[in-house]
Amino acid sequence: QCAGMVGSEMRQIMANSTPMLGTERGRGAGSKSLFGGKVYAQPLRDVWPDLDRKAPIHRWVTRERFSFIAGERVVTIEAKLGRSVAFTTYLPELVRWMAGRAEEAGALLVDEVVVDNILVKDGKVVGVKSGGDVLEANVVIDAEGVNRLLLEKLGLADPPDPRRLALGVKEIIRLGDRAVEERFGLEKGEGLAWLLAGDVSKGIPGGGFIYTMKDAASVGIVLRVSDAASAAEGGALKEHVSRMVEWLRLHPYFKRYWEEGDIAEYGARLAIEGGLGYVPKRLYWNGLLVVGDAAGLLLNTGYTIRGVDFAVASGKMAAETVLEAHARGNYSEAVLSAYETRLKSSFVWKELVKHRGIEDVMSDTWFFKALPAIIAKTVAKLFEADYEEPTMLEAIKEALEEEGTPLLLAAAKLLKAASQL
Incomplete structure (x- = not known):
């Protein structure tokens, strides 16, 4: 099940070396894809060196803003970047471009196909089933996304945890x-x-x-x-x-x-949202690899969100692993384990491990309710005074008191967040 960007990318890498068939549930590549709008470029350049000239890039991100909102008050921080490392686009457009490149290289994409089951025979994945049709394969690469129904049926992933x-x-x-x-x-x-x-x-x-x-x-x-x-x-x-x-x-x-x-x-x-907590029980098995969102490879630190580039990087590593297995004529679990080795030594896994404490921050409502109000009230006290202006420390203390947060508690929360974000 090679859906979206990951499947398109793997088809691009593997097409010239080994036959590959990708299935897409929607009508045309990328028709089921949706995201906010920002993509980090370098991991994609590793697959498509001409990305900057050929891909459907809308704008290169040169400015980053972050705003805290409390009622009609808004406090905004803006950074003018020294260099652009990410661009904006519509994901369906990007995936269609990727799929087109893969098809030019000889890969085959079949759309409007719903894969119902991953087929297992004698302890090995041997293909997929769609309705009454069976597609046999030496390796199945699961890129089904967040809703991991196929992996759940195999017992390799738990039902979604809200x-x-x-x-x-x-x-x-x-x-x-x-x-x-x-x-x-x-x-x-x-x-x-x-x-x-x-x-x-x-x-x-x-x-x-x-x-x-x-x-x-x-x-x-x-x-x-x-x-x-x-x-x-x-x-x-x-x-x-x-x-x-x-x-x-x-x-x-x-x-x-x-x-x-x-x-x-x-x-x-x-x-x-769970980072490493959403990684399935197995990333590889006899005849099976799991990539992209299905593998839990997304990082949200609150100020950066990285998913597309992580998915592409995992697809590249999966494709390289399959090519090695194809050259050896061996698609066993032992050979395919090289995928997990690659992944865990890559920037993707290192980033997920480094920021694994982000789950504690993201589950603490203080950062989403009290903190924005504290920041907005502090700024209001500094800039909305008619006669006497407080010192910055006085403004912070007053805002904290109004929101029922002791100074030491706020400091502890912010220090903990800074070490994990």
Whole structure:
């Protein structure tokens, strides 16, 4: 089941050396793909050296913003980058481009195929089944994404844990090229990645995002599924998630960026929040490799989100492993274990291990409710005084007291977060 970008990439690498068939559930490559909008480029260049010239890149990210929202108050930090390491795009466009490159190299893609089961015979994966059709294979590479129904049937993955998943919902607001640059303060071709925390998620672990496309803005929110469900059951969350996106779109501070724009698209997807906690029981087996989201390879530190590049890197390592197995004529678990060795020595695994404590931060509502309010109130005390202005320390202490957070507790939480983010 070689879906989306991972399957397209593996077909690209392997097509000239060994026959490969990729299946896609949707109509055309990438039709089922959805994400916020930002991709880190270098891991993709490792597969496609001409990425910068040929890929459907909308804008190179030159500015990063992070905003804390408390009511109508917004406190924003902006960084003008020294060099661009990421770009914005629509994932279906990128996947179609990848698939096209793979097909040019001789790979075969069959779309509108739903794989129902991974076939096992004598303790070895031997192919897949779709309806009444059977496709035999020496190796099956599972890139089915977050909903790992096939791996669950094999007993290699547990049912989804809502504590390790987030629901993302977004709108594409069409503005026009010049309007994007004028409203977001960008030069021609420049892009912006903007993450939001606070009232945008109603204090629920999660946040908001804004990415500038060529002629549009990708605007949305992300909510941790378990916390959103608890908030809904407890009555704290009474509105549909689409209303929360609308709240962001109509917020007095943000609406000027896309006023009079047209909502061209609306979409939603599940995303991994658990990092290493979402990795399946096995990444390889006799005749089977697991890559991308299905392997739990996504990192969200709160200020960066890396998924596409992790998926591509894992696909590259899987393809290299299969090529070695093909050369040896041996697709056993012992030979395919080289995939896990590659993965665990790569930047992907090292990043996941380094930031593994992020789960504690992401599950603490203090960072999503109290902290944005503390920051907004501190800034308000410093800049909204009529006569006497407090010192910065006085402003911080007053804001902490109003939010019921002792200074030492806040310091401990922030120090812990800084060591894990």
